[in-house]
Amino acid sequence: MIANLEWLDDPTVFRVGKLPAHSDHTVYRSAAEATQKSSSLIKSLDGTWQFNFANTPEQRLLNFEQLDFSTEQFNEIQVPGHIELQNYDQIQYINTLYPWEGKTYRRPPYALGSDNTYPGIFSDADDNTVGQYVKTFTLPENFTNQDVHIQFDGVEEAMYLWLNGQFVGYSEDSFSRAEFDLTPYLQVGENKLAVEVFKYSTAAFIEDQDMFRFSGIFRSVRLIAIPAVNVVDVHIKPVVSADLQHGDFSVTLTLAGELAGAHAQIVVNDPKGIVVLDKSVAANTTTTLAHEIFDEIQLWSHKQPNLYTLTVTIFDAKQQVVAVAPYEFGFRRLVKNDQNQVTLNNVPLHLNGVNRHEWSPTGGRNVSLAEMAADIQIFKDHHINAVRTSHYPNQVPWYGMCDEAGIYMMAETNLESHGSWQKMGAVEPSYNVPGSIPEWLDVVMDRAKSNFEQFKNHPSILFWSLGNESYTGDNIAAMDAYFKSMDDSRLTHYEGVFQNRVDEDRISDVESRMYAHPNEIAEYLANNPKKPYLNCEYMHSMGNSVGGFDEYVQLFDKFDTYLGGFIWDYIDQALYVTDEVTGQQVIRYGGDFDERHSDYEFSGNGIVFATRQPKPAMQEVSYYYGRYDNE
């Protein structure tokens, strides 16, 4: 296949040659590697890459992916990292309006009729910057004679991939892992990997989150050696009996490779390490072990995040271990009853949560493990028990950290089309996407699927969120139906139906609003509510704020259908910059890079500063969240 630049303009093309999304487990060669959490099947490609920046698609270097194209004149860039934070392109912060506001006139293809496709809208645009990346690598010795995949954890906003001059694939969805099979294109010795990253594609219409607008390979990249029998996917279904005493454990493995004569050993250790299951099953493409009953289970919750460990060990026909895939999971029972009460392990669920953009004052959305660990610690220190991954899937390790720390998650899909339906605060959906437009269905379904498939085994996830502020329509209803069809252990969440209630009976298990006044919430809950209520965003912590919190938490006392919510938000989006006057390191925010239009200081609404120093308001958050921390 040949890479086609026009895919940038076509919302129906968002994955080419990309492998299906699957669970986020790690595969090791041996039990010893699994114990050390160091897999020799993985080779990181993070580090310095060669880089050429082009202001427009037209100005990019053609054929740079070819083996005979010399990249000696290329610059360098750090991967992972944003192109803008390495000063190749201007930094921009903008909230709801599209980033080309007032500069380029655009409408989403198909939004104003099936004939309105706007050829060249991004592929022939003068504001669509291009990052051309080259990485030369030599395959490790222990990767030879195996299939090799490559994983990109985050590339914003559209990427084309070549290996040794041959086209491998194309991917959109900046915040979901993209995996490709490199095997057919690998060669002995040096290999030339080329990635072309475009700042905009039609994905831009549905990635209009309130954030700094970046591009580039901003999360890690790695090569994966595929063992002779590979654990492609793990799907764990832990079900808790109504009396909370028994666990019904099922697991479905998707296996691939030399399955003949191979078998999978499935071991489960309880949180104390005691083996509670040890069975072997023949290795098939789909291998299921169903309804194993565990007695006296130790439940997972915020206060006691007990985790069981599943270890899948694959033996080949010669009884040699070829792959080990461990996975920590939990038993917890989330129920929404017919009175619209939601309980976790039979205790009313209180969401004392925050919205969290991934943010670092040095790395932007390239957040380090240390920063993530610091966030978990701040949550624990201040009784924050829940996080909404606003507004996109986060880095993979964050989900495991929330499992371990007992943080309830609202796992949001990468979807926000704010600028397409709301203008200067008013609802104006004349060119809304995805809406009910057929050409915009598959792309949002793909995003839902990537979110579900990757994170389905995490006990911390209580809600699948369809996205943020994208209005309503058939396509969002289809996302809701998808999550429900795949998963009865969690609830779906979407706020957009509040903007137009026509779809409220088929979208979202909860009544979700943002910035509702306490009296409005009480009015809803006092009048036979259709659904339990939660604040997907409340207590707007911009600057010196978070006053009057008591009026919200008191709703817990008055209504057992009130679930609490997520403060907007966790951390100020601001960047360290060297002050042009004093030479000191200072904090800068939207509009500070001469970018216009900007929404300026609206980038900073955290309960911690960009430096992760808690704002003074944190003691109020800590007090009230501590008081209503009931499980």
Added chain:
Amino acid sequence: MDATTTNKLQVVYGDGSLGIKGANYHYLFSYEKGGLESLQVAGKEWLYRVPKLTFWRATTDNDRGSHFSTKSAMWLGADMFTEATDVNVNVDGQELGQPIAPGNNRFSTEEFADTVSLTYTFLTATVPQTTVKVTYTIAHDGVLTICVAYTGHENLPELPTLGLRFVMPTLADGYRYDGLSGETYPDRMAGGRLGTYEVNGLPLTPYMVPQEMGMHMQTSQVSIARSTSLNNADFSKVTQYLTFAQTKEKFAFSALPYSALELENATHMEELPAPRRTVVTIYGAVRGVGGIDSWGTDVQQPYHIDATADHVFEFVIQPK
């Protein structure tokens, strides 16, 4: 004879000011500048200028979003330009008006009193104007009681804040207070824990856009520590303290190196001038910070400051 032996206040009837001397303190009340011009304890000057009525707070993001600062913008001018229109001196219960020459020719170097009070009347730089009276009362032991009485007036917009600010000539070393932990406001103080807190320096809260900050609600007393002065002949580095304490009711205070206007003018922390003075403001009424949203919803109703109602607050300064 002097005040140390009489346990009385020594009064100096000047022609532009009234001096009050005691064991280790000396107060100077200006008839021209509208208040206490000098507050000296153990030889150290604590005032850079006379205390000023404080009506403005640096706009918070909520204030901006809800257009509060626009609606109450008049108070910004009042904060800057409100002047005293009258001062009355009262010595041991006797009204003396403004006792300058020739009226004060009858006094001597040996004038003593048990109680002296001065009442300054201010007319706010607003339309319409209203009256604020600031009364300084000095007891025989030198304890200075300050009462601020704001007269409500119809047609005035809500007050951003109501306080009296003391600008000290140099940066404080820090302060110690009995009150609530952290930075608190009327609508954000449930999490504050009562206690005694020691603060080093005059820390700013690094809000991205500098704004109202550093409030401490429900304070019973605060002591400011300073070891520097602008007096070229004073080489002492001894730390001295000035204590503000409650009378009947607790008060709120902030101690920062900047006034609200300096904060208001900056869009980033690094634009604030080099810190060089100490601004201690004692508040009788504090507006909440709000939080429902930052684009239109005001602070909840109980936490507004009604400008049509009277407000009175009182506190003491202890010269030790």
